[in-house]
Amino acid sequence: MAFVNENFLKLQANYLFADIAGKVKAYKEACPDAEIISLGIGDVTQPLCPAVCEAIRKVADEMSSSPGFHGYGPEQGYAFLREAILKNDFLPRGIDLCIEEIFINDGAKSDTGNIQELISSDAVIGVTDPVYPVYVDSNAMNGRTGEKDARGRWSNVTYLPCNAENDFIPKLPDRTIDVIYLCYPNNPTGTVITRAELQKWVDYALENDVIIFYDSAYEAYIRDAEIPHSIYEISGARKCAIEFRSFSKTAGFTGVRCGYTIIPKDVTAKTRQGGSIALNPLWLRRQCTKFNGASYISQRAAEAIYTPEGKAQIRSVIDYYMHNADLMVSTLRGLGFDVYGGENAPYVWMRTPADISSWQFFEDMLLGANVVCTPGAGFGPSGEGYVRFTAFGTHEKTAEALRRISEWTEDLRNN
């Protein structure tokens, strides 16, 4: 008799963004004339850059003939892409990796969700709070997170609150943890971490045999030269940190699906017998068994962003989005809101006024301004009282959304 994995039953029914999409859809059905603008889900809107489109066309030509046909590739990705990554994303920052430490995937969500498989099922995980839901939910499915309380907090997860009161800098945990998820530039708060703060985490991890899962999917949005792009800029990180990167926000690949994970050969976990096991070959075994490599088309498309034209083209799209971020920050501040992030990240994190709950604010703004944001509570207990806006819209729609928010806010004040 097959029993279900009952860990699934402890999760809220829907993934956060599925939940939001459902609410927006219901509103659209009720008010079919409403022209809703979404600054909610972090999805890009600008076209793929010409170098990428050209690479895709080239693959279509290549794959249409026997000599150019590519079937199964290496599960860990083609060398051409791993070498381009090494040469462009790491060597110029003085980070020396070898290509066996780079694993190409179909996007960072898969690997940030799957990486927990390498760790024992009784590990205690720590997360900054608020946090990208995948980290906690993927552990919950495995049974690592314990039971959930009324506030939505899991008994076996260590939450490190990040809020305006502590300048969004998480404190080192005061209870023993085994794994910590860090994401910088941060989703959802849009805040960043300095080298000195990140060094504290690496030192803590080395001292306590903790593994850091470091998500730097938004590193391309960093403008301040002092902010680290990779955790491997920090001394000692090669021994304790796994890093996740994505082309989704860097090059508009949310539909193309490609990203990569770095697992240095020096990162180990313990055995019960007191030994140490390198995680790099274990991940290769995992990927060879449960994954068949990212699409060859997507890998060639990703390679194209490392050409001189590709680099210039994706840079101009990132600048385009950061122009939105600047406009959001200045407009929302001008309206008197407390606003964070948005300087080195495509996310703006805003405190809701007058202690309105984040879901209530989401609904009020959907109805009042036909603008969608993401309720902070969806990212964890400490997200309550905040909402997230993304900079990935078009200039026109972003400006229009901000105009409507201004109008709606003024109406509220006048009533």
Place this chain on the structure above:
Amino acid sequence: MAFVNENFLKLQANYLFADIAGKVKAYKEACPDAEIISLGIGDVTQPLCPAVCEAIRKVADEMSSSPGFHGYGPEQGYAFLREAILKNDFLPRGIDLCIEEIFINDGAKSDTGNIQELISSDAVIGVTDPVYPVYVDSNAMNGRTGEKDARGRWSNVTYLPCNAENDFIPKLPDRTIDVIYLCYPNNPTGTVITRAELQKWVDYALENDVIIFYDSAYEAYIRDAEIPHSIYEISGARKCAIEFRSFSKTAGFTGVRCGYTIIPKDVTAKTRQGGSIALNPLWLRRQCTKFNGASYISQRAAEAIYTPEGKAQIRSVIDYYMHNADLMVSTLRGLGFDVYGGENAPYVWMRTPADISSWQFFEDMLLGANVVCTPGAGFGPSGEGYVRFTAFGTHEKTAEALRRISEWTEDLRNN
């Protein structure tokens, strides 16, 4: 202190095909002049068909402009593809599914590897033996398979031997199991299952609350009209079976990465409290959390194989490969080998002569004929004494490989 998931340490170091690739590479390095022909890994060689290439070019054009850009798609896949699947692969066979029961993925390996996450970690799995290694290895990583004995058999897996002695028809298990993996047309044996035999399995599953994971990745190779293409052709299967399909072998998508999984809403698993839980919404939750949808490019490419041109084009490639299968079966039989499969499947399963072990035969033939096969023992204990040949080569290389095998076999006989 982070402990490793020690279940990984019980696995053999390499995934089967990585192991074979390593041995072939070592031989190539030792004999750089050898021109090796691989009939080993089941990878296709013919170009993508014109309809598919055209669809890929069209996506490149579409994604190069704002109105045509596609970012995140639904995690379960675009409706355009799910509708095409329903209309072409199921409705004509009298199978009535709804599109919420179809989940697009990046290839069947991912889903056949991940599906076990839905089931409790103490479930007992049954597999036909020999078997596609992913089924067992993915369960071993989760800790479900117990300990491995000297023959490579896991203590908590029920093996159902399929060999020449029982005409490759697995017996119903004589101990309690919770989940059974069935793959037809079979990888690796190339044998098929009749409606009557499959009905026995469905009846058994319904009587014993067993879930069937049915892999029909090779259904497009069935030539005999009496053989079922889908388990849903069998009465009652909607209540107990999940089916995996792939475009890899149907349309040469091993590099493009797209497939799909059917989870009827009627398939349930039990809770410890005696309740029943539908697996369809659980899988949606799993996919929304750990997967971000297959590439939009790959989904549009897959859609193209359902056009009239696409259908004709992929049919002619399948016929091309089956011509190889016919040649392999007749040549190898002519040489006096015992040969199975290859009639409704792209795999030919051959008994090794004179009780030579399958790895020994693999090495002998690599050295003697410079032809690569897959050792049957790599697929499980009952694969010992057999090797697998695939029909996915070109006509020229397949004919040349068979010529060399003939010559090598005769040399052996004369010495």
